[in-house]
Amino acid sequence: MVLYKKRNMKLRHWCASGLLTFLLLAPTGSDAQNSPKLVSVGTYDTGLGENGAEILSVRRFDKIAALTNIAGNIDLLDISNPSQISLIRRIPVDPAFGTPNSVAIHPYRDYFLVASGRSGSTGRVSAYRLSDGVFLASAPVGILPDSIAISPNGQYAVIANEAEATAQGNNGGAGSLSVVSLRGFNPNNPAFLPVTAVALPSQNGVPGFSTGRTDDIGRLSVDNTPGTLEPESVAFSSDSRYAYVTLQENSGAVRIELQTLALTFFGLGQTTHPADLTNDNIYNPIETLTAFREPDGIALTSDNRYFATADEGDTRNASGNNATRGGRTVSLFDAETGAFVADTGNQLDNAAAAAGIYPDSRSNRGGSEPEVLDVESFRGRTLVAVGLERANAVALIDATNPEAPIVVDLAVTGTGPEGIKFFRSGSKLYLLTANEVSGTVSAFEVAF
Numbered sequence: 001m002v003l004y005k006k007r008n009m010k011l012r013h014w015c016a017s018g019l020l021t022f023l024l025l026a027p028t029g030s031d032a033q034n035s036p037k038l039v040s041v042g043t044y045d046t047g048l049g050e051n052g053a054e055i056l057s058v059r060r061f062d063k064i065a066a067l068t069n070i071a072g073n074i075d076l077l078d079i080s081n082p083s084q085i086s087l088i089r090r091i092p093v094d095p096a097f098g099t100p101n102s103v104a105i106h107p108y109r110d111y112f113l114v115a116s117g118r119s120g121s122t123g124r125v126s127a128y129r130l131s132d133g134v135f136l137a138s139a140p141v142g143i144l145p146d147s148i149a150i151s152p153n154g155q156y157a158v159i160a161n162e163a164e165a166t167a168q169g170n171n172g173g174a175g176s177l178s179v180v181s182l183r184g185f186n187p188n189n190p191a192f193l194p195v196t197a198v199a200l201p202s203q204n205g206v207p208g209f210s211t212g213r214t215d216d217i218g219r220l221s222v223d224n225t226p227g228t229l230e231p232e233s234v235a236f237s238s239d240s241r242y243a244y245v246t247l248q249e250n251s252g253a254v255r256i257e258l259q260t261l262a263l264t265f266f267g268l269g270q271t272t273h274p275a276d277l278t279n280d281n282i283y284n285p286i287e288t289l290t291a292f293r294e295p296d297g298i299a300l301t302s303d304n305r306y307f308a309t310a311d312e313g314d315t316r317n318a319s320g321n322n323a324t325r326g327g328r329t330v331s332l333f334d335a336e337t338g339a340f341v342a343d344t345g346n347q348l349d350n351a352a353a354a355a356g357i358y359p360d361s362r363s364n365r366g367g368s369e370p371e372v373l374d375v376e377s378f379r380g381r382t383l384v385a386v387g388l389e390r391a392n393a394v395a396l397i398d399a400t401n402p403e404a405p406i407v408v409d410l411a412v413t414g415t416g417p418e419g420i421k422f423f424r425s426g427s428k429l430y431l432l433t434a435n436e437v438s439g440t441v442s443a444f445e446v447a448f
Contacts, residue, residue, distance in 0.1 A: 036383065036446050038396055038411035038431065044085035044441040046075060052439025055147075056419035056432055057112065059105040063425065064088070064130070066103045066112050067434055067441065074103055074114060076130070079423065082430045082443040091133040097124040104150045104157060111136060111187040113180070115145035115159050120166040120173065125159060125180060125195065129187050136190040142176040142197060147233045151240035155183050156258050158243040160231035165218030172218065174226040176200055177245060177256060198261055200229045203252060208267015210251040210292040213315040216322075222249050222315060233297050233372065237304045237335070244298055244307050244335070249315050251292035253307070253338070266338030268293045268309065271327040273345040276353075276363045283353035283360060285346050293327035293343075297372035297420070300335060301382055306402050307335045310370040310386050311343070328367040330386050332402045344397060347407040352391040355410055359390040366390070375399075376422040378429045379448065385431050387417030394420065394433050396446065414438035422446075 046052030051071040058065045063080040072095055076088040093100040097116035101123075105112040110130045117123025123145040126138040142161025150157045157180040165172040177198040185193060203209050203224040213222045222228045232248040243256050255264040275289035295309030313326015331343040352358040352368045359368060373386040384397040384405070392415050399405040414435025421432050429446040 034448065035398065035408040036381065036396060036448050037409045038394065038444040039447045040411060040442065041430070041445050042083040042085060042443040043414070044077060044443070046439045048439045050437045050439060053434040053441055054418050054436050055102045056421045056434045056441070057103050057105045058421045058423045058432065059107065060423050063423070064105065065421070065432065066105050067419070068100045068103050068114070069439070070099060072100065074100060074112070074128070076133070077441070079432070080425065082425065082445070085441060085443060089133050091128055093126065094135070097126060097138065101146050102148045104148045105130065106150055106182070107152060107154045109154060109187055113148055113150065113157055115141065115148040117144045119144055119164055120170070123161065125157070125178065125193060127185070127187070127190065127193060136187055137193050139193040139195045141178040141195060143173040145178070146231070149234040149236055149243065150182070151236045151243070151258065152238055153240040155240065156180065157182060158234050158245070158256065160234050160245050162230045162232060164230060165215050165220070167217065168219045170218055171215065171220050171227040174199065175229040175231050175247070177231060179256070179258065179261065196261065198256065198263070200226055200231070200254065200263070202226055203229065203250065203265055206265060206267050208252065208269040210249065210294065210315070212318040213249070213292065214318060214320045215249060216314055216316055219316070219320045221318070224250050232295070235298045235300055235307070237300055238302055239304065244300065246295040246298045246309060248294050248296055248312070251294050253295065253298065253309070266333065268295060268331065268333065269340060271311065271329050271331065271343050273329070275328065275346055275367065276349065276360070277324055279361055279363050281360050283349070283358045285349065289324060289328065291324060291327055293329065293331055294325065295331070297386070299373055299375040299384070301375055302377040304335055306332050306341060308332050308373060308375055308384050308399065310373040312369050312371050312389070313366045322365065324364060326366040326369065328370065330370060330373060330384055330397055330405060332399060332405060342403045342405055344405050344407060348386070348388060348395055351395055351407045351410040352388060352393060355393065355412070357391045357393055357412065362390045372418055372420045374420045374422050376429065378446065383446065385420050385422060387413070387420050387433055389416055389418070392416065394431065394444070411444055413442040414440035
């Protein structure tokens with residue numbers, strides 16, 4: 001086995017049964033030489049500390065990013081020079097709408113959308129003009145909207161209404177989706193935002209959905225009935241036909257067909273792999289973790305054949321105790337059938353340990369806690385970037401072979417990385433992470 005001393009770059013190798021097991025599944029030889037690396041190029045500081053940076057949206061053609069902050073604003077950023085990200089303007093969101101939880105820039109029109117809300121209450125979707133920050137329109141959506149995304153063709157927005165519990169004994173209401181038609185919305189002559197509410201039917205008893213788990217806040221059984229379905233993150237297929245949404249506490253996902261609003265559910269099941277489950281200041285992955293994946297972030301490959309999930313976890317065990325949770329992996333699934341393809345096993349925690357930043361105090365909970373991810377095709381590779389919320393890092397995964405995803409690099413970010421976005425500038429590929437606790441955005445070049 002291999003032991004990693006917390007925050008120590010030295011590896012201490014131990015022999016077991018005459019064999020040395022090296023747990024870092026990294027490329028070797030010529031593959032290692034050609035693997036992409038994350039090179040830090042700059043940092044943007046909101047100046048708002050732990051209220052400053054959460055979710056990112058990037059518009060690639062004019063290199064503009066939008067950033068939510070818990071303080072109640074949207075920062076519009078010029079990212080044309082990733083080493084010197086600058087603030088274009090800070091736009092306040094009406095506090096009557098609640099906290100701005102997510103933002104999405106329209107792919108070609110002069111506006112962006114914000115999803116705002118509070119626990120237990122109906123939320124709002126609001127439109128603001130990109131060029132001057134002027135408020136345009138708003139409309140009600142479901143309970144506590146958590147994520148919003150706009151389709152690549154610009155015709156739809158989909159909102160995941162999480163309906164998270166408000167207190168012990170209260171499940172927060174029914175989780176749902178909201179679909180916004182954007183075809184006729186004109187930022188120069190705005191009228192209203194047409195919203196269609198999409199209820200989610202019970203998934204109780206559906207294979208692959210979580211069982212024996214308890215909601216972290218409400219401490220109620222997650223039985224996968226509508227009151228315990230909690231949509232989390234949204235991603236579109238590149239052809240804008242489908243949106244995929246994670247159901248985190250339920251260890252599932254739902255696909256919605258935008259033309260018909262037909263729903264297809266996927267139970268994402270459990271992962272089993274070696275892990276460190278003991279808080280003792282040493283990384284020692286000799287125990288076995290079997291856990292429901294409980295995915296947070298989701299993204300699709302460019303060919304729409306697979307979707308990837310960041311398996312963070314957000315529940316307690318059946319007794320309501322705060323024990324091990326989440327897959328601690330990035331998983332790949334067939335986008336048509338939802339069939340499991342592969343996951344990264346314990347590679348994410350291994351990489352954090354090798355860098356001396358594995359959060360051992362979280363070993364009995366969720367380890368490094370992969371949270372949000374993004375997927376990009378570049379130079380013939382399928383790359384996945386995932387934020388490790390508790391390790392304060394971002395990991396780069398080569399998923400070119402979806403049956404064997406490999407963690408190829410890891411870089412330190414600000415504290416609490418949440419939003420993750422790739423973007424290109426010229427012939428180069430860059431990555432941004434929004435770091436929730438430090439209130440910063442970290443910029444990296446993906447270099448070969």
